[in-house]
Amino acid sequence: MKLSLCSSFLLLPHSTAADLVLRAGQTVCRGGTQRPCYKIIYFHDALRRISFEEAHQACRIDGGHLVSIESESEQRLIEKLIESLLASDGDFWIGLRRKEEDVDNSTECQGLYSWSDGSTSKFRNWYTDEPSCGREICVVMYHQPSAPAGVGGSYMFQWNDDRCNMKNNFICKYSLEKPTAASEENSQVDVVTGSLKPAFPEERIKEDANETLKEPREPVLSLVYILIPSIPLLLLLMVITAIFCFWLFAKRQVA
Secondary structure: OOEOOOOOEEEOOOOOOOOOHHHOOOOEEEOOOEEEEEEEEEOOOHHHOEOHHHHHHHHHHOOOEEOOOOOHHHHHHHHHHHHOOOOOOOOEEEEEEEOHHHOEOOOOOHHHEEEOOOOOOOOOOEOOOOOOOEOOOEEEEEEOOOOOOEOOEOOEEEEEEEOOOOOEEEEEEEOOOOOOHHHHHHOOOOOOOOOOOOOOHHHHHHHHHHHHHHHHHHHHHHHHHHHHHHHHHHHHHHHHHHHHHHHHHHHHHHO
16 A cells, blocks of 8 residues: 655644644645545643544544544554654554443444444444443544553554543545535635635735725726827827917018
């Protein structure tokens, strides 16, 4: 699988959830152009990381969804993108979760999870003894390179259910499907892609002033266009008047 890795992720040390989508960087697509495409959003400052719902909304506004991982090959692809970050500890939200009404305190809740983008994929990559069920209903991909290995090995890229209000990094996916309604609405004011340039008040004032100046110019230009062809005739009249005046002056001198 060929990928374009240029600008595949962005380190965001000083971003907030509010301006996240506006600064989320470029996408990585298969073959450079083919979908699905991905964004790996990593916050170096752990205090800037966000909840599952905030991440879900950020991806939707940007025209995608939290990532659905539908095969082992796609899992390995995501791992390579994250490894490219050379980042420190920090798990990543993916788009897998249970509905709150499906809360189950047993350990047999694996079949209750679904993908937020509607994918029906049954592929799972749980860490040993996960999911733990209970109140932990949203899913992260582990990324804890400095943590000691557990019973299932190092905590790297396996999945774990977690509380949805925990603060993490996240991964967006942009599929072949039509963008969501939320993304279509956002495209009208999206300043990231540069597709629409916002009209600031001062710019609008300048435009109005320019239009106001154009209005008086048009009659002036029209008058000029009328006068230019008349210049030879005016010159002739001036010459005749000068000759006539000179003739009258000369006649008076003789008399």
